[in-house]
Amino acid sequence: MASSNSENTRDSVPNAQSPQASALPEILPNPEGGAAGLSIAKVTGKTLINLRCDDKIKAKLETLFGAALPTQPNKVAIIGTRRALWLGPDETLLMIEEEQEAEFMLNLRAVLGNAHYAATPVSDAIKIFRLGGARQLDVLAKGCALDLHPASFKEGDCAQSMLSHAAITLAADSQDSLLLFCRTSYSDYVTSWLKDAAVEYGYILLDNA
Amino acid sequence: MLEINCPYCGLRDEEEFACGGEAHIARPLVDNPISDKDFADYLFYRDNPKGVFLERWRHSAGCRRWFNVVRDTVSHHILEVYPIDTKPSTKAGRAAYQASWRRQSPAEAAARKVPQKTRKTSISKR
């Protein structure tokens, strides 16, 4: 096949019957031209704190966090670069800048005192990716049963579900991007899976978002 | 594939859930004496009815909360979803709850706190 677009040949696409996804290149141009359908960017420099407490305790943290922590299921509080994701009726995932961690934890302990709560650092246990691109929802739909249509999953919404065999948390974020959280040990699987699933549309892997 | 209405997260695919089997099996309290045979009702015996069944489910890939479900095992229709520590409120659910042999079982009686006064007598009776 004499194709002018060398990326559009079978050679650049690994044998799909045995996905060797780790062998996929860092960048695969959109086979049909235009921008890559999916961008995957590692999000670094963040501290994640798994907060377990009831709504009354959450209310006490509004000033410290800078916004009311979500009490409605599957909602995200967004303030600047900070995010607070509802994970369960007494479970919230806080995402703050890494350099603010020590002070934040100190203040948190001061604010909450002897109250019944658990604020557990989980930055090393969870990897964060920012997904973008015109076809990101089509890629996710290949492994996730959530209804991510913009009409039902908007900025400020989050949900926990499965992406194929990996547990993930998704949050609709600014500028049509999505934050994807997964366990660290699943992150290779998740990125390999996303790349393989995006072969139709092209993808680009970015180092930092 | 069922679609289950998590009391917190709303309608989600069955693959996000784990079924915990029959609901409303009360655990006998350790202070209440119970025979091996009656204890077996709690430990081993599980219903598997054709029709309305009260089940426990957990949103395992979501908010990880347990809740109860009234499900028709024939039609697979889910008639009601209700919190883990409550009883069903639909007619079908209430009827299934009342009709269960467990309501009369010594294991369920042993799961109730016996008031201090009567407790002594009830133990001495045994």
Add this chain to the structure above:
Amino acid sequence: MARKKTMQTNRNNQQAVSIDSHAPISFTFDGRTYQGCKGDTLASALLANNVHLTGRSFKYHRPRGIMAAGAEEPNALVGVGVGGRVEPNVKATQIELYDGLVAVSQNRFPSLKLDIGEINSVFSRFFPAGFYYKTFMWPASFWMRYEHIIRRAAGLGKVGDTHEDPDRYEKRHAHFDIVVVGGGLSGLSAALQAANSGQRVLLSEDQHQWGGWLRSCDDIIIDDMAGHEWADKTIAQLAEMDNVTLLPRTTCFGYGDHNFLTLAERVTDHLAEKPAHLPRMRLWKVRARRVILATGAIERPLVFAGNDLPGVMLASAAQTYLNQYGVLAGRRGILTTNNDAAWHSAFALHKAGCLITAIVDTRTNPAPAVLKQAASLGIQTRLGAGIIAAHGRLHVARVEIASLTKTGDALAGEAEHFDCDLVLMSGGMNPVVHLHSQSRGKLKWDERTHCFRPSTTHEDEQCVGACNGSFEPERGVKEAIAAALKAVKANGGAADALNLPDIVATKINWAPMPIWQIPNGLPAGQGGKAFVDFQNDVTASDIQLAVREGYHSVEHVKRYTTTGMATDQGKTSNINALGILARERNAEIPAVGTTTFRMPYTPTSIGMIAGRDIGGLFDPVRTTPMDKWHREAGAKFEHVGQWRRAWYYPQNGESMEQAVSREVRAARQTAGLLDASTLGKIDIKGPDAAEFLNRIYTNSWLKLGVGKCRYGLMCKDDGMVMDDGVTTRLAEDHFHMTTTTGGAAGVLDWLEEWLQTEWPELKVYLTSVTEQWAVATLSGPAAKEILNAAGTDINLNDEGFGFMSMREGYISGLPARIYRISFTGELSYEINVPARYGMALWTTLMRAGKNFGITPYGTEAMHVLRGEKGFIIVGQETDGTVTPHDLAMSWIVSDKKSDFIGKRALARHSMKAGDRKQLVGLKTKDPKKVIPEGAHATLDPNQPPPVEMLGHVTSSYFSPNLGHSVAMALLRGGHARMGQTVYFPMLDSSPPIEATITDTSFYDPKGERLNGKL
């Protein structure tokens, strides 16, 4: 190949609606090259080339041709593709033609026209219904032998020799407010109405072109447009709308609980050049709020002798080939029917140049309009008559026609013979109720149109148009629009009702005469074969025989005769089979009932169902922060659940045994280093945390001091051990629990379950921190020196840091929690650092330990080391039937606590039985012999069978440190058998291994090495 291409002799209309004759296409069938047009199916292109014979039948190897024009085709199953793309058993009517397509016929040897298996047909009275059941059930052991022969003779297509499938397959989820299945007149109307509401609408169509019957007929005018033009216009309108998804070439093959639909989209099958980035097929897993089924109807065959000959075709199919593809399936045709509708198909073919020599109708009273039209076209008719037999070898050449009695049960006159090369047959219409039925919707028998129609629904679904038994176009459109409006409203939306289009169509009486088999004048079972289920080679006589043999239930008859089974799912056969069954039982069809239609509606590719879950993405592989180091060190790995763990580290060509032996010795003589990061870790916090642990574990936790560790066993409420691990008190209200690697997720769920459902009053929060911490276990006499060499601010002296305690500090600058606990029996530190520092910790320790002989060891050495100590592994020494007492661990079961999970169960009478299987140690008589794990113990190796089994070996290793093998076993009454001799018979008939029962602490039973002092 330079061979001359054949002419498309049967193509009489280059402007037919579904083809582009300016785009000629070459393809091969059985090695011969033919020409077709863009838009053709393989079936239409073969017919254009006057090829009718396409395969041999399943059981009798009878010559078969193209009978239908859609998914219902039972005969024309072919193999397509080359190399890794060979796919067998594809319906020629569903293969969209592309340049270079290669297809072959199936089930013939040596060739299609001369097939040896046809002899089955000659001996067919030896192959009656239930033949396999009757013949091969006895003697049972012979089935294995028969099976090979039968499989070769009875199979249809063959998979390719190349098993490397070059294609990609995709799966995706999707959610829609309204899903419309079927893109004919009703489906298009429903979709347009639904789409006007702005709700999310999916419209799917099995064929590659939209319009369904509108493309095949020439007598439906909609809004002054030919039917197919209206379809094109409507689909263009829908394509413009953002809220509409159109899926042509997509078969909805499954309809499950809660409006869950599965659709198979054929993405590249029709392309000559298959773009590498596109999947061959895409499985759509759709959750629909409302479903509208507009799946149309299928014409049913008539059952008469020889009705399976090539050239015998459904009347509607012949009309489809004519109007869609410009192909005349024959030159000299005869129609045999029981209804008016088929007359119009015959008229269409007649006008196009196929001489219809006779229309044979079982009724005496067809509509005056069709009689008049037949007369004006000069077509002779035979009323109250039927084709009683069709003849020909590889193609129909002649039919016998005879008058029937009024009820159609017997002949009423002599047969006349007609020559022909095409027989059109029509036995009425069957609504395609498969999806409705799959979703557990009920069916009712329609006495007027003699077919099953949908009645009550089970899911949120509505059937419209022909699929609902509404064959008249206006009625179908009205139903479709009403259904769509209802669905929109039920979804909480609104839409203005569409104006009904202005439809001009031939008025047709859709009531056929109920006649399920045309008699042949001979006693039952004699005469030519009259087929009911063409794909499974089931004849009318087979069903009669089944009834005579006592199979009365429709479900039994189905399984006994195989009618309506397998990939065909009764599309053309169902009603005829029921009709014959009802007649034989002197019952009405509704009383006989119908069988369940099962998914898939049409066969689906396994590759599509597998999708991306293959090869490297079949299952996630979880790795630890130190994984890269292990790989670079040449470690062999084992998979523990989804984790990849270093198994052993062979050096300089060592065998596994040599490597493990070296690692095990090092851990006892100098120091070993294990990556234990995969251990489950749970952070437990709250004022009731200690009380909670006290209830979870079998031992006491309330008085554990801060900074102290304790080993615990947890049971299920039946008293059986479920997990173990060390838990440490970080603060009054704060604990760090470890679990087994495999049990991590299960234990967290278990703890949450008790907190949420049983003890909601306890104030405890749990958080999984398994992956927050990387863990390196440093074990051996030199462990302390190595830690000091690495540099730490923690005082490692026993006084400051005793066994079973934890200290926080720094190691070589890395923040760490060090737990002084031991799974080896040596002085041992489990060093936890935030996972990001895992690799740094590992390399630091390796560097610091270099001069002390530090040796990385893997999971195999870990097993041997703990085996030497007799420490259990949950899941290896336990299997869900083992209590702490069985493990000789009664010391860990508190009898002072008021309650813990399993307490009451452990007090059950049966738990005290002396013959429970109990964990013991084994020392082999020959110290070098290692008993295989799983081997069964017996007291007397010479006992004649049945040999009494005592139990089995759970763990067994050669201990390099002790110089003899060590094993543990669960033996009946084992604790009372200390010192007894047991034997382990071997599978390879070598002599049984002899062993003495001991306790399980083989190495350093007093535990003196825990302090690192030798």
